[in-house]
Amino acid sequence: MARNKIALIGSGMIGGTLAHLAGLKELGDIVLFDIADGIPQGKGLDIAQSSPVEGFDVNLTGASDYSAIEGADVCIVTAGVARKPGMSRDDLIGINLKVMEQVGAGIKKYAPNAFVICITNPLDAMVWALQKFSGLPKNKVVGMAGVLDSARFRLFLAQEFNVSVQDVTAFVLGGHGDTMVPLARYSTVAGIPLTDLVQMGWVTKERLEEIIQRTRDGGAEIVGLLKTGSAYYAPAASAIEMAEAYLKDKKRVLPCAAHLTGQYGVKDMYVGVPTVIGAGGVERIIEIDLNKAEKEAFDKSVASVAGLCEACIGIAPSLK
Ligand code: APR
Numbered sequence: 403m404a405r406n407k408i409a410l411i412g413s414g415m416i417g418g419t420l421a422h423l424a425g426l427k428e429l430g431d432i433v434l435f436d437i438a439d440g441i442p443q444g445k446g447l448d449i450a451q452s453s454p455v456e457g458f459d460v461n462l463t464g465a466s467d468y469s470a471i472e473g474a475d476v477c478i479v480t481a482g483v484a485r486k487p488g489m490s491r492d493d494l495i496g497i498n499l500k501v502m503e504q505v506g507a508g509i510k511k512y513a514p515n516a517f518v519i520c521i522t523n524p525l526d527a528m529v530w531a532l533q534k535f536s537g538l539p540k541n542k543v544v545g546m547a548g549v550l551d552s553a554r555f556r557l558f559l560a561q562e563f564n565v566s567v568q569d570v571t572a573f574v575l576g577g578h579g580d581t582m583v584p585l586a587r588y589s590t591v592a593g594i595p596l597t598d599l600v601q602m603g604w605v606t607k608e609r610l611e612e613i614i615q616r617t618r619d620g621g622a623e624i625v626g627l628l629k630t631g632s633a634y635y636a637p638a639a640s641a642i643e644m645a646e647a648y649l650k651d652k653k654r655v656l657p658c659a660a661h662l663t664g665q666y667g668v669k670d671m672y673v674g675v676p677t678v679i680g681a682g683g684v685e686r687i688i689e690i691d692l693n694k695a696e697k698e699a700f701d702k703s704v705a706s707v708a709g710l711c712e713a714c715i716g717i718a719p720s721l722k
Pocket of ligand 1: 411412413414415416417435436437438441480481482483484485494498501504521522523524631632633634637
């Protein structure tokens with residue numbers, strides 16, 4: 403059987419890390435694409451030269467022409483600009499929307515059957531625009547945010563409790579940004595909800611609130627440390643988990659920015675919700691009951707995503 407083909411559109415810090423991880427996991431042949439000529443070719447060659455050492459058989463190529471992504475099974479989009487200190491994800495909207503228009507056209511022409519994972523920020527608005535620009539089915543275009551946000555939450559919780567990250571699950575809803583909604587009663591240590599752990603004296607409510615806030619600010623904390631760009635190892639690992647779920651039809655239950663058609667009271671928007679990812683793309687959206695406080699926080703998050711989509715329509719009226 404021929405290998406799968408994975409197109410990485412954008413070969414910067416996340417793109418290069420994606421290529422490395424996809425190679426190590428032998429997910430398929432990899433095409434790195436970027437407008438900066440030489441970068442995708444150079445990174446592709448460098449990673450390919452690690453393959454005899456690591457022992458993986460995958461073709462890695464770099465290109466600056468969209469025809470190279472032809473027939474891709476998965477496209478992971480990181481093209482655009484990343485944040486610098488002092489910038490919010492929303493500050494990237496003008497530049498990155500134009501990039502999504504070009505990327506959408508390229509995918510529409512050369513990889514219309516692909517499963518598309520968008521990482522470019524501001525995520526919920528960019529994935530919404532990318533789906534419209536590309537015209538691909540809505541269940542085949544998703545945004546990566548929830549896996550990363552919940553990974554950050556899981557790490558901080560595991561460190562707090564001094565337990566394995568493997569035994570901590572986390573549940574995060576809403577947009578990728580300051581309004582994301584980590585749900586304590588659905589986040590657990592080996593099945594024990596955080597709300598119970600508060601009662602058991604493992605953590606105080608106040609400390610838990612601090613951890614939740616650190617999770618919301620997880621991206622900004624790294625931007626502040628790096629100073630020259632934003633996080634890339636954990637975002638890349640998160641998107642690879644989603645790609646693997648699709649390629650191997652694993653039916654993973656993963657939080658993703660998915661197109662909603664009335665679930666949670668939201669229509670024609672991408673917002674972070676629990677989904678099932680398998681060979682059909684987003685095969686199911688899981689709708690849970692939210693209590694009053696959770697619903698308020700979720701609605702606030704949705705309103706901020708809606709504001710970004712409106713701003714996009716202001717720049718590109720064809721998105722309406
Ligand atoms: N087409 C293709 N590639 C492009 C385009 C375009 N129109 N415009 C920019 N790029 C490329 C850049 O040349 C660069 O190599 O996108 C790449 C982005 O890489 P980085 O600047 O290193 O950014 P990275 O850290 O990878 O983040 C990418 O993901 O998490 C988000 O906020 C982050 O929006 C940012 C994106």
